[in-house]
Amino acid sequence: MAFKAILGQERLIESLKGALNRQQLTHAYLIEGQRGLGKARIAHELAKAICCRAEGRKPCNQCNSCRKAEHQSHPEIKWLQEEGSIKIEAIRELQKNFQMKPYEGTKKVWIISDAGKMTTQAQNALLKTLEEPPQHGTILLITTNGNSLLPTITSRCQRLKLLSVALEKIQSYLMEEKNVDEKEAKVLAAFSNGVIGKALQLLEDEEFKERRQRIMVITRDIVDKKTIYLLENLEYFNEEKTNIEEILEIMTGWYRDLLIYKDTQKKDLVINIDALEEISYQTSKLTLKNIKEMLFIIESTKSNLKSNANFQMTIEVMLLDLKQKTQ
Template sequence: MGFNDIIGQEKTVNYFKRAISNEKIAHAYIFEGPSGIGKVAIATAFAKGIQCKNYHEDACNICISCLKVNGNNHPDIKMIEPEGKSIKNKQIEEMQQDLLRKPYEGNKKIYIIKHANQMTVSAQNRLLKTLEEPPQYAVILLMSANSNSFLPTIKSRCQILKFNRMGQNDIEQILTSKYGMNQEEGRVLAAFSDGILGKAIQLKESDVFRIKREETIEVIENVLKKDPLVAFDAVEFFQKYKDDINEILDYILFWFRDLLMLIQTGSDKFLINMDKKNTLQKHRGHIAYERIGNIINIIEKTKNDIKANVNFQLAIEMMLLTIQEV
């Protein structure tokens, strides 16, 4: 894995390329962004480039240093992960003890701390001692979903780099051009990726995603039959996926958004659920155009109600009954 293998974070990649070329490498960085967005991949490429014996715009991939990175056994690059649910004080203490020894092969010792936002307060305070007086050869990379989880004193001693979500069209294009997916599959996965390429790739291999989506479409079909008993029966489905309720409600939102698009344009060109266009065409005949906007509003309201801790079952029942009545 090198810089040239990373897709969708060009601005950050170019920043690190310049840092290595100009020998302006900071002692500590916070990589902020959601899981799957490429933080660890870029951290590894950065570490590899720093240690490369023949670096030019990217690691050479043939020197002994690059080969050791590829084999996950470079002595001057260490990966630290949570033990259980947190990164503990003793793990940072062990890192500090290791940091007392100068690099074995290169000019830098690099520590990539995954899920660094899960450091205990005592671990953060211990890390702070290193950040206040780091050895010249130290480079510490903190991977985090949210930099606000760090003590202000840690944040002030790190360069913070935000990893941004990609556009849906960009992800779709990458999935079809680089990963060989057809347009229908790429469109669906890009829509449900939340702007994270890594998540889109994971969804492709996920039977759980496929099953949840199929079950959700079946629930929509049953609810549109307007039998109130069906609406109450469907509550069991939402209870089963209560921990994933935002995801399930998003499936439903995208479905009715597609129905709206289909009725407005008469074309399936802009559908998200392109692979389900025949089912959408069938549903189109069972629902009036003027109902769909209200249904979308009801689903959005339900998402907000659940977030505000309104009774879960009551919120879902009201949503399903209201969809039938609109």
């Protein structure tokens, strides 16, 4: 046994395995990538490998150290996780602990989650440890954005970047490992933006599924209903105000599908593959030019809401503008 597979991060894991085998690990790593790609799991596996007591491949997942790491009870693997910002006091605490020899085994690993939440003072304090690390210590910093850290910190770490995963890979994973049917897997993969954690979250998310259904109804209303009846949907948008970003993403995905289907008639390019009949109906009522403009309307709605435009009015204007493109 060795590093557990983390979907889509095979190359990064291979390079870490190589460094482990050659005993060429460094004392500080910066693990970067979007939320949901597996940064914490990489940190967990790496910490386990560093502390592993086996002779051969690490982590062996068998020795006492590996088992403790697996049960989150390894005394020399510590996670620093804070609700708010990470203050200098927490880093000082870490440093005090770091100076002491390991009590169990020969290595110590500190993992700092959301390292970007360290205050400038905390980062400056950490710098001392990165400049003169104790022989037995490794620091793993986890962040969604390496640029949120001081360059003096990042330049002293080896950077491990997690990349987003090919949608086909996520789709087959959902089908093979989670028994999701092909159409649903394709939809979930498309809405995950290449983030496996997001795909798994959507799989469990009944509200997301309801929202998709509702958007299909609303886009149908835009095509079929008179303006006055279409505006009855305003109530729904108001109720879902806190989820508007997701709703507008679903709408973008929907009109993108209409555009592609209108243009190519190829159903394998469609994201909402489980709604092909509806896509076919709506495209029959719209011109290519109008669909492009509808996508543009949704994009400007997103940016208007980001710049704090009045919610109700922005949504009303969006619906009216979309309706206008169907006449």
